Amino acid sequence: MSSFFDSRWVPCPDHVTELGEGLPKGFRAGAAAAGIRAEGILDVGLLVCDAPDAVSAARFTRSGVLAAPVLVSRDHARTSALRAVVANSGNANAATGEQGMNVALAMQVAAAEAAGVPSDQVAVNSTGVIGVPLDIDRVAAGIAHAARSLHAGGDVELNQAIMTTDAFPKRASLAVALPSGTVRLSAQAKGAGMIEPAFATMLCFAQTDARLEAETADLLLGVCVKRSFDRISVDGQLSTNDTAILQCSGSSGVVVAPASDDELKLGEALDALLRQLAILMVRDGEGAGRVGRVVVRGGDRQDVERCARAVANSPLVKTALHGADPNWGRIAQAVGQAMPGTAPLALGIAIEGIAVCRDGAAVPYDVVALNRAAAEREIEYEVALPGEGAETEVFFSDLGHEYVTINAEYTT
Amino acid sequence: MSSFFDSRWVPCPDHVTELGEGLPKGFRAGAAAAGIRAEGILDVGLLVCDAPDAVSAARFTRSGVLAAPVLVSRDHARTSALRAVVANSGNANAATGEQGMNVALAMQVAAAEAAGVPSDQVAVNSTGVIGVPLDIDRVAAGIAHAARSLHAGGDVELNQAIMTTDAFPKRASLAVALPSGTVRLSAQAKGAGMIEPAFATMLCFAQTDARLEAETADLLLGVCVKRSFDRISVDGQLSTNDTAILQCSGSSGVVVAPASDDELKLGEALDALLRQLAILMVRDGEGAGRVGRVVVRGGDRQDVERCARAVANSPLVKTALHGADPNWGRIAQAVGQAMPGTAPLALGIAIEGIAVCRDGAAVPYDVVALNRAAAEREIEYEVALPGEGAETEVFFSDLGHEYVTINAEYTT
Numbered sequence: 001m002s003s004f005f006d007s008r009w010v011p012c013p014d015h016v017t018e019l020g021e022g023l024p025k026g027f028r029a030g031a032a033a034a035g036i037r038a039e040g041i042l043d044v045g046l047l048v049c050d051a052p053d054a055v056s057a058a059r060f061t062r063s064g065v066l067a068a069p070v071l072v073s074r075d076h077a078r079t080s081a082l083r084a085v086v087a088n089s090g091n092a093n094a095a096t097g098e099q100g101m102n103v104a105l106a107m108q109v110a111a112a113e114a115a116g117v118p119s120d121q122v123a124v125n126s127t128g129v130i131g132v133p134l135d136i137d138r139v140a141a142g143i144a145h146a147a148r149s150l151h152a153g154g155d156v157e158l159n160q161a162i163m164t165t166d167a168f169p170k171r172a173s174l175a176v177a178l179p180s181g182t183v184r185l186s187a188q189a190k191g192a193g194m195i196e197p198a199f200a201t202m203l204c205f206a207q208t209d210a211r212l213e214a215e216t217a218d219l220l221l222g223v224c225v226k227r228s229f230d231r232i233s234v235d236g237q238l239s240t241n242d243t244a245i246l247q248c249s250g251s252s253g254v255v256v257a258p259a260s261d262d263e264l265k266l267g268e269a270l271d272a273l274l275r276q277l278a279i280l281m282v283r284d285g286e287g288a289g290r291v292g293r294v295v296v297r298g299g300d301r302q303d304v305e306r307c308a309r310a311v312a313n314s315p316l317v318k319t320a321l322h323g324a325d326p327n328w329g330r331i332a333q334a335v336g337q338a339m340p341g342t343a344p345l346a347l348g349i350a351i352e353g354i355a356v357c358r359d360g361a362a363v364p365y366d367v368v369a370l371n372r373a374a375a376e377r378e379i380e381y382e383v384a385l386p387g388e389g390a391e392t393e394v395f396f397s398d399l400g401h402e403y404v405t406i407n408a409e410y411t412t
Numbered sequence: 413m414s415s416f417f418d419s420r421w422v423p424c425p426d427h428v429t430e431l432g433e434g435l436p437k438g439f440r441a442g443a444a445a446a447g448i449r450a451e452g453i454l455d456v457g458l459l460v461c462d463a464p465d466a467v468s469a470a471r472f473t474r475s476g477v478l479a480a481p482v483l484v485s486r487d488h489a490r491t492s493a494l495r496a497v498v499a500n501s502g503n504a505n506a507a508t509g510e511q512g513m514n515v516a517l518a519m520q521v522a523a524a525e526a527a528g529v530p531s532d533q534v535a536v537n538s539t540g541v542i543g544v545p546l547d548i549d550r551v552a553a554g555i556a557h558a559a560r561s562l563h564a565g566g567d568v569e570l571n572q573a574i575m576t577t578d579a580f581p582k583r584a585s586l587a588v589a590l591p592s593g594t595v596r597l598s599a600q601a602k603g604a605g606m607i608e609p610a611f612a613t614m615l616c617f618a619q620t621d622a623r624l625e626a627e628t629a630d631l632l633l634g635v636c637v638k639r640s641f642d643r644i645s646v647d648g649q650l651s652t653n654d655t656a657i658l659q660c661s662g663s664s665g666v667v668v669a670p671a672s673d674d675e676l677k678l679g680e681a682l683d684a685l686l687r688q689l690a691i692l693m694v695r696d697g698e699g700a701g702r703v704g705r706v707v708v709r710g711g712d713r714q715d716v717e718r719c720a721r722a723v724a725n726s727p728l729v730k731t732a733l734h735g736a737d738p739n740w741g742r743i744a745q746a747v748g749q750a751m752p753g754t755a756p757l758a759l760g761i762a763i764e765g766i767a768v769c770r771d772g773a774a775v776p777y778d779v780v781a782l783n784r785a786a787a788e789r790e791i792e793y794e795v796a797l798p799g800e801g802a803e804t805e806v807f808f809s810d811l812g813h814e815y816v817t818i819n820a821e822y823t824t
Binding site: 062063064065066071092094095096097098099100129130131132133235237238239240314315316319320322323325328329330332333334335336337338339340341342343344345347356357359360361362399400401403404405407408 | 475477478508509510543652735745746750752753759819
């Protein structure tokens with residue numbers, strides 16, 4: 001079996017073992033084909049934590065246009081004590097007004113009943129087309145059906161039920177050896193376009209049977225999301241529906257105390273898991289072929305963030321990445337756009353460790369070696385700004401014909 | 413002959429007559445095939461104003477990575493008294509360091525000699541690939557050759573000499589009836605990609621034989637650039653080389669006094685000219701098929717600017733435009749991204765006058781009429797933000813397969 005951790009940028013931590021599939025103790029999941037997407041395709045998923053004292057944490061999109069399910073999860077659910085997660089694909093229930101809010105609230109109630117948990121412990125998720133009413137009857141029937149199929153290996157079906165333009169599933173099931181004992185950690189994610197972390201939308205549901213305080217779960221999820229889903233871009237488009245949730249059943253009996261080595265090791269595992277899932281979203285990238293990583297160093301925090309986003313979101317850089325063209329002039333152009341009024345900027349650029357530009361000017365380089373490097377599956381670009389201090393990275397997809405085909409034809 | 417003013421958004425002013433080609437009195441231009449681009453293709457152009465007291469104005473890219481020719485024109489030329497303009501295509505002379513500066517300065521001197529004017533009255537322009545040394549010997553030979561071909565109808569060749577990925581020339585020659593007499597106004601422009609106003613780069617050289625003060629020329633060019641090249645986006649990419657120049661020979665004898673009706677009428681003509689040229693750049697747009705115009709009203713100036721740019725630069729909106737898909741959910745998503753923390757945003761959206769979203773929620777609309785409207789050549793999107801006051805527009809191209817093909821293959 002090929003490894004889940006197949007990016008050179010995310011080595012599998014030594015204390016982590018891949019299990020292939022299956023949820024941690026205390027979790028069950030199921031799915032149903034409710035007819036929101038095409039006939040027979042799984043499009044409603046339900047995840048239930050059987051531990052009454054489960055703790056959780058959640059992060060949501062920062063868009064000014066929030067989908068109804070995000071508003072329900074954020075404002076009508078106890079995000080630190082989620083017992084169940086319900087999700088549908090094929091319809092984002094966004095820009096749907098009061099009717100949409102009523103549907104999202106009804107989804108929450110239906111899932112709570114089906115899972116046997118209080119409705120304020122249910123998070124609601126939707127992904128798909130924006131601005132189309134979501135049929136609550138179909139969703140409710142799907143939830144009831146999914147509830148009858150709940151099982152410990154349901155992560156596979158749950159993952160399928162949240163796919164839209166995704167070309168492949170994105171999930172992992174891990175054993176994590178902590179100093180205090182071994183716990184399980186799993187996650188199911190989706191995302192291919194409208195990613196920054198962004199019509200595909202990104203969703204990620206993570207579970208562990210470690211016993212954490214809610215504050216620890218929130219800290220771990222917050223740090224790991226910042227280093228994963230916050231550092232990727234397919235098309236620079238922030239979705240109305242992005243949601244990441246971590247639930248902890250405690251069913252393993254292994255306690256992860258704040259500031260302990262257990263917390264550190266669990267954090268390392270969650271970090272690797274979410275970073276690899278984030279890279280899978282970029283690699284999926286609605287027809288993407290290559291993944292780029294831009295690392296910007298120097299300047300201040302705002303400078304490196306602006307420059308990294310400018311490079312990652314430039315259609316010129318992305319088409320060059322697609323064409324295996326080490327066209328570093330487009331990197332220089334993007335950085336210049338991000339740094340108005342700084343000319344002449346003593347910019348440095350390296351591609352796969354080969355310096356091509358120093359102090360703002362081209363330097364001689366091995367063209368054959370550079371062309372070979374640009375044809376790899378994962379390409380690293382380094383940008384050096386004047387000054388010291390700040391550093392950041394963004395992972396990004398190339399821009400090829402499939403993105404155009406998918407998005408010119410993925411219809412309302 | 414089809415009209416130059418062929419966009420519904422830029423009617424030809426009543427006092428303007430199209431002449432087809434030819435420069436205003438006092439101007440001559442020529443071009444040469446210097447071997448910078450493929451053998452036999454015009455790639456060096458020279459424009460000369462024979463009036464010793466010519467006045468002019470110029471605007472340059474705001475990028476932090478400025479090409480050597482921009483630095484020379486900005487810092488080593490009297491931009492209010494330009495007599496000559498020299499330009500090459502096929503090489504941007506950007507990110508070329510000190511060597512590049514020496515080449516750009518040598519271009520200025522060579523053009524001054526060839527044109528018989530002081531070197532500090534010559535503007536230098538380059539467009540093409542970034543980060544590759546420009547061969548000064550070829551350029552100098554081209555300048556000498558272009559100088560021997562200077563003639564009043566040279567605007568056609570000059571325009572050809574500045575094309576790179578442009579699919580068609582962009583120029584006009586107009587007669588403008590002012591209260592004090594009729595003057596001539598012409599312009600030659602290029603631009604198809606890296607446009608915001610932005611590896612193609614945008615260049616625009618405009619000429620009139622009206623007699624203006626340098627301050628008036630600067631005011632007119634400044635206002636008109638803000639309403640034209642500053643309001644377009646092909647790919648959201650600001651170039652290292654963008655330059656717009658207006659030269660006034662005064663050779664018609666018609667004086668355009670500050671704050672006069674003459675100034676108003678000349679301004680209207682220049683405004684229409686530059687707006688139509690800007691729309692041509694968007695329409696060219698490296699394989700673009702449709703042109704979108706997004707108008708954002710409400711909020712404050714920053715809000716409308718941010719939202720208009722977010723819509724115009726969204727690859728999801730652009731691929732939908734390409735696919736003739738009135739997918740307004742992607743407009744809502746882009747606006748939401750531009751307005752973080754404002755949810756629930758009482759957003760309004762109309763496409764070709766058909767309201768599709770009001771107060772943040774879908775409203776019923778005529779689907780057949782909307783689909784018909786989305787298949788037109790020019791599509792208008794209106795976005796209403798809460799509040800009153802501000803308004804802006806951005807013209808933008810669609811994103812289709814040709815953009816990917818051109819940019820994945822346009823090589824270093």
